[in-house]
Amino acid sequence: MTTTVHSFDTAIDLADNGIGHYIGQTTPEWANMVGPFGGVTAAAIIRAIERHRDRIGEPVALTVNYLAPVTDGSFDITVRAARTNRTNQHWTAEMTQEHGLTTTATAVFGVRRDAWSDTEATMPAAPDPETLTPTTLPVPVPWMRNYEMHYVDGGVPTEPAESTSSTTTLWTRQRPARALDFAALSALSDVFYPRVFLRRGRMLPAGTVSLTTYFHVDGAELAGHGTDYVLASAHAQRFARGYFDQTAQIWGRDATLLATSHQIVYYKD
Amino acid sequence: MTTTVHSFDTAIDLADNGIGHYIGQTTPEWANMVGPFGGVTAAAIIRAIERHRDRIGEPVALTVNYLAPVTDGSFDITVRAARTNRTNQHWTAEMTQEHGLTTTATAVFGVRRDAWSDTEATMPAAPDPETLTPTTLPVPVPWMRNYEMHYVDGGVPTEPAESTSSTTTLWTRQRPARALDFAALSALSDVFYPRVFLRRGRMLPAGTVSLTTYFHVDGAELAGHGTDYVLASAHAQRFARGYFDQTAQIWGRDATLLATSHQIVYYKD
Numbered sequence: 001m002t003t004t005v006h007s008f009d010t011a012i013d014l015a016d017n018g019i020g021h022y023i024g025q026t027t028p029e030w031a032n033m034v035g036p037f038g039g040v041t042a043a044a045i046i047r048a049i050e051r052h053r054d055r056i057g058e059p060v061a062l063t064v065n066y067l068a069p070v071t072d073g074s075f076d077i078t079v080r081a082a083r084t085n086r087t088n089q090h091w092t093a094e095m096t097q098e099h100g101l102t103t104t105a106t107a108v109f110g111v112r113r114d115a116w117s118d119t120e121a122t123m124p125a126a127p128d129p130e131t132l133t134p135t136t137l138p139v140p141v142p143w144m145r146n147y148e149m150h151y152v153d154g155g156v157p158t159e160p161a162e163s164t165s166s167t168t169t170l171w172t173r174q175r176p177a178r179a180l181d182f183a184a185l186s187a188l189s190d191v192f193y194p195r196v197f198l199r200r201g202r203m204l205p206a207g208t209v210s211l212t213t214y215f216h217v218d219g220a221e222l223a224g225h226g227t228d229y230v231l232a233s234a235h236a237q238r239f240a241r242g243y244f245d246q247t248a249q250i251w252g253r254d255a256t257l258l259a260t261s262h263q264i265v266y267y268k269d
Numbered sequence: 270m271t272t273t274v275h276s277f278d279t280a281i282d283l284a285d286n287g288i289g290h291y292i293g294q295t296t297p298e299w300a301n302m303v304g305p306f307g308g309v310t311a312a313a314i315i316r317a318i319e320r321h322r323d324r325i326g327e328p329v330a331l332t333v334n335y336l337a338p339v340t341d342g343s344f345d346i347t348v349r350a351a352r353t354n355r356t357n358q359h360w361t362a363e364m365t366q367e368h369g370l371t372t373t374a375t376a377v378f379g380v381r382r383d384a385w386s387d388t389e390a391t392m393p394a395a396p397d398p399e400t401l402t403p404t405t406l407p408v409p410v411p412w413m414r415n416y417e418m419h420y421v422d423g424g425v426p427t428e429p430a431e432s433t434s435s436t437t438t439l440w441t442r443q444r445p446a447r448a449l450d451f452a453a454l455s456a457l458s459d460v461f462y463p464r465v466f467l468r469r470g471r472m473l474p475a476g477t478v479s480l481t482t483y484f485h486v487d488g489a490e491l492a493g494h495g496t497d498y499v500l501a502s503a504h505a506q507r508f509a510r511g512y513f514d515q516t517a518q519i520w521g522r523d524a525t526l527l528a529t530s531h532q533i534v535y536y537k538d
Contacts, residue, residue: 060512061479061533063332065375067352067359082373083336087511088478088535090336092361092373104351104361106334106373108478108533112510116469116538120435121506166389200385209357209377210330212481214533216509237390237518238526240485241381242356243329245529247516249506257507260514262531264330264377264483266357269385 006178007146008187011036012044014051014077022048022077026070030143035069037143038208039187045093045105046186048077055081056089058219059182061108063212068102070095075102087111112218119216123255126152129171129229139203147191148175148229156193157201166195166236166246177227180258182215185222188230188250189213189261195236195246196267206267209243213261225252242266275447276415277456280305281313283320283346291317291346295339299412304338306412307477308456314362314374315455317346324350325358327488328451330377332481337371339364344371356380381487392524395421398440398498408472416460417444417498425462426470435464435515438502446496449527451484454491457499457519458482458530464505464515465536475536478512482530494521511535 005013007029014022030040042064049055079093088110095103132150154168172191178184194206234248243264250259274282276298283291299309311333318324348362357379364372401419423437441460447453463475503517512533519528 061334063375063479063481065330065351065359065377068354082334082370085337090334090373101351104359104375106332106375106479108334110478110512110535112512113537115508115511115536117508117510118468119507119509120468120504199387199389209379210332210375210481212332212479212531214512214514214531216507216512216514218510235389237529238388238485239384239386240388241386241487242384243379243381243483243485245483245485247529247531260506260516260531262481262483262516262529266379267384268382 006176008174008178008184011040012047012183014044014048016051020052020079023074024077025074026072028142029146032143033141035071038066038211039190040143041070041095041103042190042211043183043187045077047183048079048093049091049107049109050182052079055109056084057109057111059107059215060088060110061214062105062186063210064103064105065210066103066208070102071097071099087113119257121249121257123231123251124169124233126169126171126231132171146175147172154198157197161201163198163201166199167233168192168198169231169233171229172232173227173229179227180222180225182222185215185250185259186213188232189248189259191232192234192246192248194265194267195234196239196244196269199239200269204267204269206265209264209266211261211263213259215259217256217258221256228253230258275445277443277447277453280309281316281452283313283317285320289321289348292343293346294343295341297411298415301412302410304340307335307480308459309412310339310364310372311459311480312452312456314346316452317348317362318360318376318378319451321348324378325353326378326380328376328484329357329379330483331374331455332479333372333374334479335372335477337369339371340366340368388526390518390526392500392520393438393502395438395440395500401440415444416441423467426466430470432467432470435468435505436502437461437467438500440498441501442496442498448496449491449494451491454484454519454528455482457501458517458528460501461503461515461517463534463536464503465508465513465538468508469538473536473538475534478533478535480530480532482528484528485526490525497522499527
């Protein structure tokens, strides 16, 4: 019998000393233009905390700060439970390589309880993913090949044309299909190409500086999603002299709002 | 001559050893129901970084995690420049008291450059603050007395009545008026009462767990705002079994989007 390990699991595979220190390896499949895809870095940090023996609960919030490009090769992740409360736990994390600190992060894990609940946001209207043509990218960015992407709105600009809207909405899932878990959801929160490309109708230097994701489901709900597509939608609120924000929603096909995510992005234009 | 120090400046006044360690004191004027107003804690952290001798640029992003209540008395803030790049700088910060760690934070400071810029979000329609009655609160929460609050929409519920919308929009500024700076803007990003009160039409246990603010102006633009009101608007996207998110905009009266802010909030219902 041959078991094939999914490239995403390889990319976030961590050697573990059991007390908060981990070693991982970048993989060519998850490379971005410079260093690895930011989403896979976020995923590795979530995975490191999940595997810590003192961890309680599941991800509620994650902030990842991208200090410097991660270079090809091995990386260390150190995580620390900064405070354990009755129903939640606060974590700090750092990723380092030989050349120094590349990433800092904080996370909140928590135990969900029965409480009045409601989804107030409305899922964007979208035809089923099966009815939409998958996008073949105009430029070769390795990590993007790991996602099926069916754009509903705001696809990658293929010819120079400015847009008045920064909104992109797409159905997406990993390729090959892989069951959604918190690591994969963390990566999905960074699945959008930079909003400034859409507004300006062209590629230009841009990179995520800080990413914050809020998780709205527990592991059992997430497991129920299986390998199906998610509907991911993002837009910017302001582009201000070198930094723009992006705010995003990740929906299950059954209109479950799985996560909301925000980032601030450096750009040069 | 008598000089009166503004209560906000007293609340974020820090004794400084010059290399990243600060000591501050909580003040009764900025108390919340348990511990100080989360916004003033965020402001003290921004102020600590601003005063560090190695700091370059101005605030671009701030994430503050509220681990445990800050008790009345003195607190220590430690800040560290985790990485200095050419045009931005990443910081980590921790607040501690005798009983342990109360707050962790990360921040990005940066230097803004000339670049194509645009505000894509639309300022909520609102009559001028002078035409609206300021709110007198139904419950005594000390820090709220430090803000003039003229609710446009979604005021504090005064009788039990559920709402289908979690949106609150208000004109607000410090009382007495004080020129807006990054510390004050950081505090304003937490000026909203918990969204779950509005949806449920009553107060219940709730507290911010993690707050992220993105700043869209530099210090000169902020200084131009002076002591005028800001229009602050917030709503939730999902209330999910013990945690809800809040996403907010802070606008200048001249339709400058000063900051966008997000938080995840614990609630019990």
